[in-house]
Amino acid sequence: MADSELPLVVGIGGTIGGVSSTERALRIALDAACQQGFRTRMFGGADMARLPLYDPKATTRTPEEREFVETVRQASALIIASPGYHGSISGVVKNALDLLEETARDAARPYLADMPVGLIATAYGWQATGSTIAALRSIVHALRGWPTPFAAAINSQIVKFDEEGGASDPAVVEQLMLVGRQVARFAPLAATAATP
Template identity: 85%
Template sequence: MADAPLVVGIGGTIGAVSSTERALRIALDAAGREGFRTRLFGGEDMARLPLYDPRSTTRTHHEQDFVAAVRDASALIIASPGYHGSISGVVKNALDLLEETAKDARPYLADMPVGLIATAYGWQATGSTIAALRSIVHALRGWPTPFAAAINTQITKFDDQGGVTDPAVMEQLCMIGKQVARFAPLVDRTGR
């Protein structure tokens, strides 16, 4: 399994494990069942990333670890809570850090499949958050997978054991994991 392709998950909120991070874990587990290694950068990990400063000439080991994982990835899954109609600041900060890859042979998320998940307490912010994530992934030259999950956490609840109250939501999250796994073999991580 050590040489299996990698799917990196980015998402969650600062503080306790959130619905967003639980949803992301379900999608990553689905990619894992398809034979992929997975790596989660949840809320606790993103809280360790300082605000991105493009002028900085040094990076913390947390920043370096995050960028190295994305460089090694064949696919990503990004999950964000809907904050005020868009993605959270910690998710955006993590994505901004990918500017470190601008001069790589494969810059940013070039040609990489990216699954998207948005959670919000109500339906309104889920759609705009997915739209914002799609725009960011396109700007980073990635390929959003055809399906994205919009989850209303006012209705759908997650538990500590990896379960969810709505079987349709479980199916949607598993579909995201399967889609990134299906499209990841098409990626050439060397940038050729």
């Protein structure tokens, strides 16, 4: 099977202003999905910074908005990673997810219907990781997706990521890989559920 024919896992996450711990965590999870036979596409902080603020009344979309929505439409699974800002998800991640309103009337799959969605939260301290995961779960439910059973909560005050794709705590790497493996495991079930 050619790489372009492999099922797709899309990652959404990061922060504006350089590669963050959130993006590095997301990359580990996407690499785990790749090891399970999926191709991946990540929309990191730099990608999300190019998305204008979502305007539901806009009659046209930018090329970046169209690419984002079309890529999510092709996905078999999603992984969303957000930093915890003031106890919830970041504005750039929320803006990207708001853009998925463009899929509301899709006949094949409105929103994220029946799609497995892995969740990752990073924060400088434990409190915001839990509330950020809870916010992400609520959003995924509102978009008709299926949050995977395990979500990774990472305290970036304690755990440090490196440029080689690792982290100072091997248990955190394993948790992130579990997120990637779970979306890969559940993606075929979602495809079966979507078949009439």
